[in-house]
Amino acid sequence: MVKKILSKTYIYLVLLLMYLPILVLIAFSFSGVTSIGDTVAEGESWFSTIYWQNLFSDTKIAGEIWTALGNTLIVAVVSAIVATILGTLGAIGAFYSRKKAQKAIEVTTQIPVSNPEIVIALSLVVMFVAIGIEFNFWTLLVGHVILGLPFVYLSVRPKLQQMDPHLYEAALDLGATPRQGLFKVIIPEIMPGILSGFLLSITLSLDDFIVTAFTRGAGLLSGDKTIETLSTLIQSKLKKGPIPPEMRPLTLIIFLAVLAVAIGVTVYKNKQANAVRVRKGRANV
């Protein structure tokens, strides 16, 4: 019993410490003070929605933030779609290749997984500079596809291994074309792997700073100016001092969005796991 209480206390204490910075930032989104920890003058109210109003009005900083958020989302979604298609096809092809070819593909896939992001980014940039390619949206996109690609491959591969190999052959025997076999048998079977690869690519892209900073040029919502994503925007503000207070309301918005997605995914996965257990006759509710 004592052990249990101690364990619970430890868990919640670490959790509290982990979330403290984010929670404080969020709390201060409802205040008018310029920096965290500042006290307000006598008679003034701590509470204020000024930064919420700023974020949703026509201020310069609000424009920067929304542009950066838009860029971030566009790059994340487009790069994740490309990475998912390439990675899924890559995994399917490798699965049906000879052992030697498969091994070579696996090793190549492992390199960007273990390689530090800054080395991936620098090597890409050095190549682009050497052959005289101008930096723009496309170079940035290539960088972000590279971030997610190996992880799509690695998420799809185990699903292929779990698949019943006779399903595809049975479909062909029953008159399906290889194309139908791919779209109606293989892809539905490995869908959970494709989905988690896609989500993983999106998160890796949303979170990225280094590859973005190295490979970006002008374009997207930034027009003729260099593309700013949330990461690069916040970093450039951090260079000059504390981040703008308008970032605090945005933090709450991001936090809630992530929380909603995370809970959704957890509940969905849990339901699936339970469904499998029920099918196997081992339900424990």
Next chain:
Amino acid sequence: MKFRFQRKYFSIPYIIFMALFIIVPMFFIAFYAFTDSSGAFSFEAARKFFTDPAKFQVILVSLFIAIQTTLICLVIGYPIAYILAKKEYNHNVVLIMLFIMPMWINFVLRTAATRDILFAIGLTGGSHPYAATLIGMVYNYLPFVILPLYSTMLKLDRSQMEAAADLGASPVQVFFKNTIPQSMPGIISAITMTLMPVMSSYVISDALSEGNITLIGNSIYLSFANSQWNNGSFTALLLLILVLLTMWGTNGRKTEEVRGGLW
């Protein structure tokens, strides 16, 4: 002979993409590491790297922070993973999710929040650059340590531990002679998730130390910002060789899938 489509051809676009943007760039790094700005063969970048005392300090500080971060994260994270995986203490999936969720919130934003808090309690990059950086690193990498440890703990054979205890091993002995060896795959993954990424990180050290601490990542970033391709490439090449050696060394060893467990 008639061309017949085979399923293995599906991987051709993947192979081309990986070759063009992973393999070929590695050769460019190697080429730039051993040439000078005019493109002629030269050991200038290597000589600069090995004779510059500032570079030596960068490596030392990077190693120090990386090892300390890894150890602190392991010490904090190991009990958490153990408790979360133990059925009698926890059957709450949302709690596990809460420990992993920080991974999904933009890390630059989290670093900014951490810096604001540290600033408010007087731990600024100007006065305590090392401590501020270390705290920032632990904050960022803790979830990456907890996740692989947790996956390992789920597979722990607890009856083995009970048997050891029944046969007279003390709790400390059980822990060091059974629990730790059993959870080794998770520990190895946790180490690979922190050691190299900390040494090669840029934003966290730059923001929290206010530029007072230079890690290997910061030094590569500076070479990039100043277009010193040869120096930057040489440092990157060393990291790359280190990575390839680790890959070769851990080949066949049991490790825990890390990123994949995210979703």
